[in-house]
Amino acid sequence: MRVIVVGAGIVGLSSAYALTKAGADVTVVERGAIPNPLAASTDYHRLIRFAYGDSGGYARRIHEAFEAWRSMWADLGGPQERYYADRGVLSASQEAGDWTDRTRANMDALGIEYERIDGVAALAERFPFLEVANVSYGLLSAGGALMANHILIDLVWWLRGQGAAVLEHSPVETVDAANGAVTLQDGRRVEGDAVLLAAGVETARLLPDMALPLTPHRTIIVYAEPPEHLRAAFANAPCWTHLGGSPALWGMPPIGSLPAKLGASHLGRRDPDMANRAIGHDEMELMRSQYRGRFRDADQFVLRWGQANYWVHAPDERFYLRQADRAFVVSADSGHGFKFGALTGRDVSDALMGDVAIDVVAERLAGLQAAA
Ligand SMILES: Cc1cc2nc3c(=O)[nH]c(=O)nc-3n(C[C@H](O)[C@H](O)[C@H](O)COP(=O)(O)OP(=O)(O)OC[C@H]3O[C@@H](n4cnc5c(N)ncnc54)[C@H](O)[C@@H]3O)c2cc1C
Known part of the structure; x- marks a missing residue:
């Protein structure tokens, strides 16, 4: 064939x-x-994550997805660290029924393991890079960064x-x-x-x-260096998705020599030229603004570079x-x-x-x- x-x-x-x-x-x-x-x-x-909101069908397939990756990587021949950074994935719930809370219910139904971190004090101690004033609990589950x-x-x-x-x-x-x-x-x-x-x-x-x-959907990401006093807090930090509120934030902590990657759903303007992937200072600052009140000292992050990309959106x-x-x-x-x-x-x-x-x-x- x-x-x-x-x-x-x-x-x-x-x-x-x-x-x-x-x-x-x-x-x-x-x-x-x-x-x-x-x-x-x-x-x-x-990101690869078990945290999947209401989409039980996709959450259920993540074990199989990991197995498929591992078997592929064995053929590709590099060490696993070349392909995967096993950091875990953090989500945060502000109120009953929000995305993270629905994810937790879904994980309970599917028997997917997670750690629940209740209360502002416990969260602040465990993840000192977060601003946690409005957060009810954190949900830490398996996953990380596919390289x-x-x-x-x-x-x-x-x-x-x-x-x-x-x-x-x-x-x-x-x-x-x-x-x-x-x-x-x-x-x-x-x-x-x-x-x-x-x-x-x-x-x-x-x-x-x-x-x-x-349909094509434009989205932006920004790579940013956390300030010196937060470097230790980020050293073994998990990736994140949905930290409560809107828009949904997702991203990666610094991994190896890479700065943190900041993402946010449904952010960025329209651009009729789909080949133009550069983003300007305005859009980089727009991303920073989403992290104010969610990451400590977001204004002190050094914005390194950013880019636009497109995914194909099905209804x-x-x-x-x-x-x-x-x-x-x-x-x-x-x-x-x-x-x-x-x-x-x-x-x-x-x-x-x-x-x-x-x-x-x-x-x-x-x-x-x-x-x-
Ligand atoms: C910013 C961003 C963040 C994302 N974050 C995540 C995440 O954390 N986790 C996750 O699971 N997914 C994430 N996604 C989604 C994920 O990246 C996509 O679902 C996936 O990469 C789609 O792969 P693809 O092969 O279908 O498409 P593509 O990677 O776009 O590949 C299509 C290929 O076809 C080629 N092509 C197009 N036209 C032609 C032609 N006429 N002739 C020959 N070749 C052609 C293109 O050049 C391209 O190389 C993210 C996407 C974006 C944009």
Whole structure:
């Protein structure tokens, strides 16, 4: 089976990995270099977490996601620290029924372990970088930072080592779903038995007839150095998601030589030029302002650099797998897809190789599979 994988983000590369392991003859076609700075997957790190609000289907799959990563990393050959920083993930609840409180209820229902830290004094002592005035309790659960760029780079080495073709700087212009082939912008045609379209924000444009309900969503991140007097507090600090209130804050503490990464949901302006990933001082300061009152001395953080990126938003934030003739389309993003990369690759390979019915795989990806 010759499979052409369009797009070398984490979904395309993980699928290429799993398909190669399953015996397929794989060609990866990427419009730019890998990692491509325009890919949603490209950054130093991405969160993996059990904390998942109401989305029990996704929380339930995290154990499996970890297992898929570990098995992939064993093949890639680097030490685990190259791919993963095991820091734990902290969330905070301000009131009953908020995101963190729903996460806790969900974890109870699913038997997922966590530590609950009650009261302002205990939280302030344990996490001295937090401003905890409005917080009722903290929820610390397993997870951490997947070192995204390392994973992408090592996947490409592994694929080439296995004899897969990886074509960089080769934008796909059209997908021929009937014949399982693609035409590149320079006129070349690449023939296969099946095409897997994993082109991130470009996916819907490449197969417009499928009317995929996917829209690009711009978001920003800022790398920032905590002030000297908080360095010790951050030394072994957990990653965070949803620290109470709005917008939802997420990010990473300093890891290795990297500064902290500050993120916040639904932040940033619209920009009609999607290739422009630079952000200005105004947006960096906008990010800082979200952390005032949540991180101690947020005004003393030194803002190092920031960037804009895009994820592909599906209306219900679920992942999609669809088929049209010999073309398969996968979108596993909505801002939370990296953590499932290795597992998504396995799922996609199961469907393409005919090992599992596509409807069953699509349900798994959508986080809708019934509990075992
Ligand atoms: C700022 C930010 C923070 C995030 N944080 C997290 C997180 O903490 N945890 C988490 O799990 N997820 C997170 N996500 C989401 C996660 O990064 C994405 O779900 C995931 O990376 C999507 O991977 P992908 O392979 O589908 O898409 P992409 O990484 O975008 O890959 C698509 C690839 O297709 C290529 N391509 C496009 N068009 C063509 C063409 N015509 N021809 C050839 N190649 C083409 C692109 O260049 C790109 O390399 C975050 C996303 C962003 C933007």
